[in-house]
Amino acid sequence: MNGTNEKATRSPGARPGLTLAAVAVVQFMVSLDLSVVNVGLPEIGSGLGFSTVDLTWVIHAYALTFGGLLLLGGKAADRYGRKRVLLFGLGLFGLASLVGGFAQAPGQLVGARAAQGIGAAALAPAALALLTATFPTGKARVKAFGVWSAMNAAGGALGVLAGGLLTEYASWRWVMFVNVPMATLALAMAWRGTVDSKPAARGGRPDVLGAVLATGGLVLLVFGVVRTDQHGWTSAVTVTTLAVSVVLLAAFVRVERTTAREPLVRLGLFANRSVAGANSYNLLVGAAMASAFYFMSLYLQRVLGEGAAATGLMFLPFALGVVVGSVLAVKLGYKVAPRTLMACGGLLTALGFAWFGLISPDGSFLTDVFGPSVAASVGFGLCLGPVVSTATVGVEPQETGTASGLLNSSRQIGASLGLAALGTAAEHRTGHALTPQALNDGYALGLNLCAALLVVAVVTALAVLRRPGEPGQAPASVPEPAASETAAD
Template sequence: MYKNLSGRPGVALAAVAVAQFMVALDMAVVNVALPAIRADLGFAPLELAWVVHIYALTFGGFLLLGGKACDLFGRRRLFAAGLVVFGIASMAGGFAQAPWQLVAARAVQGMAAAAVAPAALATLTTTFTEGPARMRALGVWSAVNAAGGAMGVLVGGLLTEYANWRWVMLINIPIVAIALAAVAAGVAADRRDHAAGRLDALGAVLATVGIGLLVIGVVRTDHYGWTSGVTIATLTASVVVLACFLAVEARVATPLVRLGLFRSRWVTGANLFVFLAAAGQFSAFYLVSLYMQQVLGMSAGATGAAFLPFSLTVIIGTVVATRVGARRSPRTALIGGGLLTAAGIGWFALISPDGSFVTDVLGPSLVGGFGLGLCLAPVAAAATMGVAGPEAGMASGVFNSARQLGGSVGVAALATIAASRSRAHVDPAGLNDGYALALGIAALVFGTAALVAAVVLPAARRDSTAAPKAPLHEELSPARP
């Protein structure tokens, strides 16, 4: 078990914010650069999607392992190592001369992100005590997380249009340098109080393979379809492997994920919420960006810029959530924010082939962005409510895994629905019908997340969740400079 010795909370928060922004940015930054990448490196059409898919695959597949590694080997150590590897992989991708080199670099980026993301969130939960301090820190984390995802489209579009596609990879290098400097200056050192225990190697393999099969099964439905033998076999294999993983975790002394963690309604409810919310949010991002480019005829740069109002209202919503909800239960904000976001995505479903950015995109962006901002910090607070310091990395890994998997499943499922609806009509009107149907379903998915918050989450704060082995007040006390 590791315990924070000293640190500078403000600088640590800056390190987390910069790192999380980069991880979120790289989920989308290459999307609009794909045509330029294909032309330059000579990708085959069916291979090109792996530039995007491989990052999601390795990121999602290694998150649980990354979360547990934080608890075993130290959050600062894993944080810094993940950043270094991410920077090296970004440089390798920026100088890639063949398709396999870029795909390999993106795979390593995903694995590094699987170390950085849980280490960043665990750093916050062990640096700031539950209550107003942690809620403010999570508000910053949430804002940069959402901004990074939205800004990825903008940054990717601008760099591709006015510089070169290689800069969508190389832009990470100065970001890594800034984050590493902040980690060295502000993140508390980790001291091992006693034997940390062994890494659950079998559980790590089963979790990585099971989640990897799940992600690869859903992201390849654009080629094989949900009812194809390939998809069914892949998803069935995933279920079997994950069932084996749960059986192992119930028996080992130091599990990768302690199943007792889910006895907490906070942990269970927050992870269900974020899975559904990510499915609705990520798919809405994807569908609206396609609508603007393929129906409204907007350029890549203009499409990226169109997400700025959404990003700004997410930040405003986050500020409101952290100030109003700092001393209140996250449940209220998640119900209200979830319903408001569902309303915004539902408004998107009214898109028209004869519409415009002002009439069909701006209004829903403002409503949905504000609602999403109300959710982000509270759901992260709920997912770590009462979790003791020795399990902060574990809880963070589970939370990030739920978010990543929700996004992957949501985009794959709703993109398939949109394509099925518009397959017979590839004109703007036909595409519009497909996107509108899928956006309506995305709104229902986010509305279901709000229902989960209302039904599963406790009505009042509860501070007892996890293993009784470590005193909660000791593990969650803020680091002293």
């Protein structure tokens, strides 16, 4: 399409340069916030008085609200206006970051992280939808999505490093404060540079009740698992908490089937083997990756005694390895089926995590971290593109946005559920003796369990996804993201 037609299809009054800049800042910020707190966790724990297990709620609070409300955020953007929802999300995200930075108690920080997740669930799909509308076709679209992808990778790669530097040379509070100027800048650019286009036809109102039931059920499920360090699995507290969680999740399924409003996700979508397989795989990968980051960050600081800044630098090989794996996946994607790449990448990541599981109290970066980081990260990079490609195969055009949003939700939810289960298992192995040896044993168990989750993910992919050449098999090439896809990858 020529430049004249390309301009004609844009929203009147839009300023493409400012829109792209705003979306780039949003993507960088959301991606950064997925990892920036990891290195600061020990300082956060000692500064606010978190227990070892309760410290995981700094991650859970963000992941659960982000993943649980992401589909609602995408539908709200379509119905109420993408610019309006983006500005709301940015305002909430920035305010929550400011409040979190001033937190004086664990509950205040956890509440701020939950509010950040709500803001991210609103702003992420709205920003990408605006980018799609502003650059509908042509070379400008390719360039715009290239910038989007670069900011996604840069935020994830720099998050751990930035968290380490801020924690050591400023304060852990700056892993929260750092979002405020970015959110303010993005809000100003979005206010001036973006224009809402009215949807052609409004559907039913978004299913808010379903979103509340799903998020509430997941929160109680995680809470029940995490608190088994104080209340055993057969205690009345644990059984009641898990039972209420099951009731809420069952109610969510019923509401999605019977609601007069627009459901968050059509349950029949899971009958598609590509959708079911990709999301099951993604859930397990998300669980393993979030847990491994958590365990390795604590191992480097609490067992090896590294500072926060040094720990951040030690994660750089992992970040670079993901980039290498992603590039390799693109090159191989024209010849190798996504199912095969997912299996190979998953096995390589599992090998890296099992290698991580050999950590020792007197280890070092070169002997215990560098090699496993390279193996696990390249394998993870191999998985990223193919799982996105697979998740929308055979999906009706009007549901591709929902399928993309669902994929990102599954990773966030998997991250929280996995960290709850594996973090609790590691805590039980460590016990009350917080010696380097005891901590090492707990983290090693957790990392070996991460490897096991990746093996299960590979088995799931091979069992559920179609073989190359079968009807419904994903194409070799990796498509650009759909409008509701977010940075959760």
